[in-house]
Amino acid sequence: MERKKNISMAVIKRLPKYHRYLNELLRNDVDRISSKELSERIGFTASQIRQDLNCFGDFGQQGYGYNVRELSNEIGHILGLTKEYYVVIVGAGNIGQAIANYINFQKLGFNIKAIFDINPKLIGLKIRDIEIMDIDYLDDYLKDNKIDIGVLCVPAKSAQSICDKFVKNGVNGLWNFAPVDLIVPEEVVVENVHLSESLLTLTCLLNGDIK
Amino acid sequence: MERKKNISMAVIKRLPKYHRYLNELLRNDVDRISSKELSERIGFTASQIRQDLNCFGDFGQQGYGYNVRELSNEIGHILGLTKEYYVVIVGAGNIGQAIANYINFQKLGFNIKAIFDINPKLIGLKIRDIEIMDIDYLDDYLKDNKIDIGVLCVPAKSAQSICDKFVKNGVNGLWNFAPVDLIVPEEVVVENVHLSESLLTLTCLLNGDIK
DNA sequence: TAGATTGTTAATCGATTAACAATC
DNA sequence: TAGATTGTTAATCGATTAACAATC
Numbered sequence: 001m002e003r004k005k006n007i008s009m010a011v012i013k014r015l016p017k018y019h020r021y022l023n024e025l026l027r028n029d030v031d032r033i034s035s036k037e038l039s040e041r042i043g044f045t046a047s048q049i050r051q052d053l054n055c056f057g058d059f060g061q062q063g064y065g066y067n068v069r070e071l072s073n074e075i076g077h078i079l080g081l082t083k084e085y086y087v088v089i090v091g092a093g094n095i096g097q098a099i100a101n102y103i104n105f106q107k108l109g110f111n112i113k114a115i116f117d118i119n120p121k122l123i124g125l126k127i128r129d130i131e132i133m134d135i136d137y138l139d140d141y142l143k144d145n146k147i148d149i150g151v152l153c154v155p156a157k158s159a160q161s162i163c164d165k166f167v168k169n170g171v172n173g174l175w176n177f178a179p180v181d182l183i184v185p186e187e188v189v190v191e192n193v194h195l196s197e198s199l200l201t202l203t204c205l206l207n208g209d210i211k
Numbered sequence: 212m213e214r215k216k217n218i219s220m221a222v223i224k225r226l227p228k229y230h231r232y233l234n235e236l237l238r239n240d241v242d243r244i245s246s247k248e249l250s251e252r253i254g255f256t257a258s259q260i261r262q263d264l265n266c267f268g269d270f271g272q273q274g275y276g277y278n279v280r281e282l283s284n285e286i287g288h289i290l291g292l293t294k295e296y297y298v299v300i301v302g303a304g305n306i307g308q309a310i311a312n313y314i315n316f317q318k319l320g321f322n323i324k325a326i327f328d329i330n331p332k333l334i335g336l337k338i339r340d341i342e343i344m345d346i347d348y349l350d351d352y353l354k355d356n357k358i359d360i361g362v363l364c365v366p367a368k369s370a371q372s373i374c375d376k377f378v379k380n381g382v383n384g385l386w387n388f389a390p391v392d393l394i395v396p397e398e399v400v401v402e403n404v405h406l407s408e409s410l411l412t413l414t415c416l417l418n419g420d421i422k
Numbered sequence: 423t424a425g426a427t428t429g430t431t432a433a434t435c436g437a438t439t440a441a442c443a444a445t446c
Numbered sequence: 447t448a449g450a451t452t453g454t455t456a457a458t459c460g461a462t463t464a465a466c467a468a469t470c
Binding site (some may be wrong): 034035036046050051053054058059062063065066120136 | 426428429430441445
């Protein structure tokens with residue numbers, strides 16, 4: 001379980017996909033797989049797979065391949081899936097509600113502890129037993145509760161100030177759905193989901209003078 | 212307005228961000244910008260910006276920089292924002308509803324023409340004046356209406372079959388929120404939004420033994 | 423042992439950065 | 447003209463692929 005340092009972002013971005021395919025194999029009771037077989041399913045080259053997996057100790061075996069369960073567990077561990085996370089959502093609009101309702105996240109170990117909004121019409125309503133609270137209490141709430149991940153589902157113009165509140169209170173992981181690039185100190189990790197940009201990538205490719 | 216072929220995916224993925232920053236500059240009445248200034252705002256190197264923009268004819272001017280409006284228009288054009296798109300959403304759950312309600316997409320020229328679901332409790336309900344229809348009618352609907360983009364907000368297990376219906380009826384752009392990799396013919400473009408994978412990237416980086 | 427398949431090094435490919443001549 | 451800044455080529459860096467010896 002030794003790990004080499006300096007895993008590149010390219011590798012990290014592929015890990016969740018490995019995890020997904022390995023779990024699918026597990027569900028189908030496959031217990032070993034070679035890089036070649038996995039390559040055919042997942043669409044990376046066998047060479048790349050071996051290269052990627054070698055970043056983290058060696059769990060392959062020459063002449064045999066990889067043990068699916070072992071590999072899945074190990075990658076799950078690297079992804080941090082062995083922990084529980086406390087999550088706060090800010091913004092109870094469409095996206096915020098969708099995230100709050102998405103039950104899969106609970107299964108993965110993400111506990112949504114609170115939802116905040118600025119809209120008086122929403123405050124007091126409940127989403128899956130979690131009451132929507134007034135954004136004015138966010139700061140106090142974060143002081144009193146240890147939160148791992150803040151989810152920003154607010155308009156662009158308010159995102160940075162909400163972000164600052166999270167950061168000030170030691171929330172080091174931010175999942176940002178607002179169409180802005182947040183400014184954060186080095187120790188804070190931001191993962192962006194920029195839906196408009198994703199959609200524009202699609203239309204760009206669709207207008208295939210480019211290819 | 213000449214364009215060099217073989218624009219790399221790396222460049223395409225950056226274009227929406229250029230567009231976002233240029234529009235912000237426009238709103239602030241900035242009418243010219245140098246690659247150096249833009250670099251400081253957007254966070255790409257000045258060299259990369261010039262390299263990127265040169266993929267599409269030259270709209271810069273030595274000693275002056277770039278005209279913001281002209282550049283924004285041109286990138287908007289490359290992104291396909293000068294067109295209107297007809298969109299169908301399949302799956303009226305959390306994400307499907309969020310997309311349907313997200314008014315920004317209307318502004319960008321995306322017209323949601325129909326929403327389909329399998330759940331009888333949802334069928335007949337309306338989201339922003341668009342009635343949720345029975346998934347059984349999807350095939351007929353696509354035969355009768357020219358649709359540019361299909362949005363998949365369905366569970367993993369049904370995604371490929373819905374995808375096939377879209378493809379069969381000539382829908383060449385798919386925006387896929389289901390946690391699967393769709394199999395499509397070469398002419399079809401798929402843009403994935405894999406929320407779980409995005410969240411796992413975040414937790415992976417959060418558990419910073421890796422960096 | 424023979425066959426299979428990894429781990430790992432070397433070669434290739436592509437993307438980013440640096441440099442500078444061209445030119446507004 | 448002098449200064450600024452691009453367009454573009456060359457150098458560097460990093461990521462992917464190929465190859466093969468090690469070994470199960």
